[in-house]
Amino acid sequence: MNAAANAVPDPEVVQYLKIWTDCIAQVLGQIAGATFNMELLSAAPTEAAPVDAQDLLAVVVAAGSLRGKMSVRLPRAAVLGLGQLFLSETQDAAAELKPDHRDAVEELLRQVAGQVATALNERWGEVQLRVETSTAPTWSAGASGWMGSTAEAPYRFLMEWQLSAALVAALRPAPEASQPGPVAPEPAGAPKTAPVAPRQPVPSEEKLELLMDVELDVTLRFGARRMLLREILELDAGAVVQLDREVQEPADLLLDGKLIARGDVVIVDGNYGLRVTEVVSTPLSR
DSSP, X not given: OOSSOOOOOOHHXXXXXXXXXXXXXXXXXXXXXXXXXXXXXSSOOTTOOOOOTTSEEEEEEEEESSOEEEEEEEOHHHHHHHHHHHTTOOOOTTSOOOHHHHHHHHHHHHHHHHHHHHHHHHHHOOEEEEEEEOOSOOSOEEEEEEEEEOTTSSSOOEEEEEEEHHHHHHHSOOOOOOOOOOOOOOOTTOOOOOOOOOOOXXXXXXXXXXXXXXXXXXXXXXXXXXXXXXXXXXXXXXXOOOOSSOTXXXXXXXXXXXXXXXXXXXXXXXXXXXXXEEEOOOGGGO
């Protein structure tokens, strides 16, 4: 990843990144039991270490109303410090970086991504974010830079980020359709030309017929629950996670992350199924 931060002129990109800094600050503050403010940095910090084999590289894949990728790099010192914080170890920059430290930080990113996805709903609609460990991105970045903790934080935390060009484009508002301008009058004596017949649009039925055999993935959602990172780290075989929905309540059917129907869960030939009781929305009802 580039050490130098690129300018981020788009307010939509700044808003997206601000949601990330706010959610990171909230999660770290809960774990540390102290104020942990984060901010976007206008340039690469002078103390930023060069790329190291022990850095944590991850990619956040966006789906739903936003599509694209965000690559992040946490320097070794940040990974060690966060890992020690989660595992209730004494902060020691000279300590050995262990797999447990990396696992804890990866889980932190997943928890933060869950909060970010919820916060994005108000501005961009329903978004799903999936965090995966990765290598350095091979795609071209549409924007890049750094975010870090403020001076009041218990310790210094830095994270380098890159947004794919596709994600930057998805964050921007859709361009408005251009309105036709006034028609200039024809000069006197100019020869009359026959009007050109407008091109007839393809009937909507024909358009739909072309798409009827396209396969789409749908998801059955039984419920959800927000969990603290320490609760996730304590999960083990046999643990029970209670969701926010009672047994008799209907389950949700999602298409590309959007709710389209609700119904009762049934068993069909040994597989889960859904008996639809309510259609919430379809592409044709918009």
